[in-house]
Amino acid sequence: MKKTILIAMLCFCAIGVSQEKMISKSAKVIFEASVPSFEEVKAVNQNVTFVLNPATGEIASLALMKGFQFKVALMEEHFNENYIESDQYPKAVFKGKIQGFDLQSLTVNPKDFIIKGKLELHGKSRDINTAAKISRSPSGVSISCNFSVNASDFNIEIPNLVKSKLSNKINIQVAAVLETNRQ
Template sequence: MKTKIAFTIICFAFIVTAIGQEKYATKTGQIKFEASVPSFEEVKAKNNDVSAVLDAATGKFAALALIKGFRFKVALMEEHFNENYVESSKYPRATFKGSIQDFNLANIAEKTEYVISGTFNMHGTDKTMDVPATISVDGDALLLTAKFVMQPEDFNIKIPSIVSNKIAEDVDVSVEFRLQKQ
């Protein structure tokens, strides 16, 4: 009898824990950025190997991108980006940790607008951000998209004066995560 009660309690605890741990994740998210200015070569890159996880019960969200995963059309530009600007050997990753404000999985319509508040870390520097995002249901997955603007100086990224007129002060960033239920 005691064994049955103990087994029932353990099963109940496991079920309650599992319900509270509704996670969605991806390892193939995408981040694109563009810092082009007219009349100069396009400054644009894409990273298709970004990891992200969402705890649907709490709205907590985190993403991680390896800096060397960004691909440019011009190999020399990619080399300069990694070695001279973001120093990817010293600062190999960019992270975002935060929460989706007022997140409720049951309330997601075709496309639902949210704000993700959190801390973005890049080049060894933290910056608190509020990012507008759209989340929609796509089968058993959630599609999260967002667009925002960053400035290199916010992360102590120095652009040499010789090329500063060829790179925009405002960097347009877009993200897309197809988060699969885990």
């Protein structure tokens, strides 16, 4: 009888651990499409949702397009209305997997990993493969990465009038500190 209770308790604990996810609702995404000799085209969104399943290394992220803030209000307006069309395409979603992820191997010193997945933006989806630095933090796990995409790959048109002032290559920086979230 004691063995049966012990086995049942172990199974219950295993189920609880398997449902444990790590989450951040304040991940930061910065994108820049600046060209030399012209005004900086850069925006920050500090309210990005980022989720990690530490058992599988699967990750997902969601950024609301209207959450990106620019230094110049007119740039933000043009971004939302003319380029990203935020009313029609309100979010960017990334779903992927951290290759070879092992939560137990992490320390406070950042470790290199590869993240592979798909970025959905402006009604289009593209494969993303990027290097990431992942480490333990006081509250959980810290993830940072940089990658580039082309606006044209997502059918984001840059008008001829501003093509010389705006890069088709968009540099993206991501930083997130994820905490345990038991469901």
